[in-house]
Amino acid sequence: AQSVTQPDIHITVSEGASLELRCNYSYGATPYLFWYVQSPGQGLQLLLKYFSGDTLVQGIKGFEAEFKRSQSSFNLRKPSVHWSDAAEYFCAVGAWSGGSNYKLTFGKGTLLTVNP
C-alpha cells in the first residue's frame, strides 16, 4: 500500500523568503503525485500534479515541485512567499490497488505560517 510522509508539521517563514515543503512517498511503481492547499475551514485546492514527463512541474500561485524518483520525494517550492500563502499544505499520492481501485493517500499536512 502507498504512504506519504510530510516530515514538517509546522514551518514558519518570513514574507519574501523562499519556501520548501518536503514530501516523501512509498509506492512500488511510478505514482501520481499531488500538492493541495487548504485555508482554515475550507476545502482543498489543487496546486499542482505530476503524472509523467518533466520532473519539474509548475503550479498555480507561483509554486513548483520536483519529482525525484531516487529519493522518493516530491518537494514543493516557492521562491518568494506572500502572506496569503499561509495555509496548510497536503501532499498526496494516487495509486492503484486490486487492479481497478484507484485512491489518493494524503500526508498529514504541513502548516505554513508567514511572518510579516
Add this chain to the structure above:
Amino acid sequence: DGGITQSPKYLFRKEGQNVTLSCEQNLNHDAMYWYRQDPGQGLRLIYYSQIVNDFQKGDIAEGYSVSREKKESFPLTVTSAQKNPTAFYLCASSIDRGARGGSYNEQFFGPGTRLTVL
C-alpha cells in the same frame, strides 16, 4: 458555475443520533469520495463511488454509510455506531475512477461540513 457543494457548513447533533451530510456536484464526474479530517491527521478515506449504484469502503468506513442513486449526489450518513464522529468532512469528485495514464486522477473538493456531536 461548476463545482461541488456540501451542506450544511456546520452541523450539531446529539450523541446517538444519525446524521446525513449532503454532497452534490455538477461537474458531470463519475467518481465521488468522502474523507474525514481531524487535526494533525490529514485526510482519511471513508467511502468512494466510481459509478452510480456502486460504492466501496475506504480506510475508515465503520460507523458510516453512503448511497449513490444519482451521478451528481453522494450523501454520507454518520450513524450512532461511529464512536467519535466530531470532525471535518470533505467530499470530492473526479472525472472517472482514474484512467491509467490519464489526467483523470485529480480530485476536486467541496468546502466541507464541520460536524460536532454534543
